[in-house]
Amino acid sequence: MNEELLEKLETWHEQDEYEKIVEAVQEIPAEERDYELVNHLGRALNNLERYEEAVEQFLTVAEEGADDPLWQYRIGLAYYYLEQYDKAEQAFERSDELEPGDEDTLEFLGWIRNRDEEDEHEESDEDVTGEEYEDHTLEKTADEESPAVISSIPVVHVDPPVPVSGEFWNDSELALEQYVSDPPSDGLIESVEEQLVFRLPVSYIEMMKEHNGGIPYNRFFPVTNEDSGETGYVEIEGILGIGREKRHALCGAEGSWAVIERDGYPEIGVVIAKSPSEAGVVMLDYRSFGNDGEPEVVYVDKEHRKITPLAPNFETFIQGLMRPEV
Secondary structure, three states, X not given: OOHHHHHHHHHHHHOOOHHHHHHHHHOOOHHHOOHHHHHHHHHHHHHOOOHHHHHHHHHOOHHHHOOOHHHHHHHHHHHHHOOOHHHHHXXXXXXXXXXXXXXXXXXXXXXXXXXXXXXXXXXXXXOOOHHHHHHHHHHHHHHHHOOOOOOOOOOOOOOOOOOOOOOOEXXXXXXXXXXXXXXXXXXXXXXXXXXXXXXXXXXXXXXXXHOEOEOEOOOEEEEEOOOOOOEEEEEOOOEOEOOOOOOOXXXXXXXXXXXXXXXXXXXXXXXXXXXXXXXEEEEEXXXXXXXXXXXEEEEEEOOOOOEXXXXXXXXXXXXXXXXXXX
């Protein structure tokens, strides 16, 4: 294989030039592409969110990839975003067998298994009739009228990655590819604020100048039910950085306005994080002090659009993130 081409492909990947990778590999006849080239192509298609095409490419080398943890991870990622969760789980489980303990793999497995448990819970809620239905309805009504807090504790099936002492960010491959951007310039910050129509908190800007977006080791924010005293958690996938290039940036393909417009969230501020399985979002809420004021941090449930206060400001929210007690 042309070593010069492989170096170019890797450089383009590091520069997020995924279209160039696709064009370069597709110029080579399909029958002449080897395993490594197909994996470069599939990875680039994943990063362009062209997941169906990525799966097609990965499957052309399925026999060679069967015992490759990276191939299993990449096709699992494509299946996950195509919402083919059974296939994604199979691929991630195989990847974990081949390379135990990979942080990204375990993270996706945790999200899928938590989603499966939520689906089972919803099915059990639907499986009630007669007097049981009446009792169930009364209980549900009481729950809906209770204070707007997260009352359920998520089941954590895999241990979250353990940070090195003092480290906040988990710079995994997933984080670097989809979240982390170069430190923002003052011009970029001003441009993003103008596009969002909100002034970003000083503490958030200072944090992004040090590390612009990413996946923290501590991804759970505790919330207490005022009536029961039970502690639940709002879980986040990552924190959106300032920019437009990365998928998970404030003005990226999965950025604040894109998520608000697509999923119908209330236009109260800026989305800074999403929960796994798109269960909800964490937002900077500007209602109390206006678009130029200091926003509070809230959680908005996707299904019911219920707004739950989390912290009086961004800095307090960051300080409150933790690993769940399991």
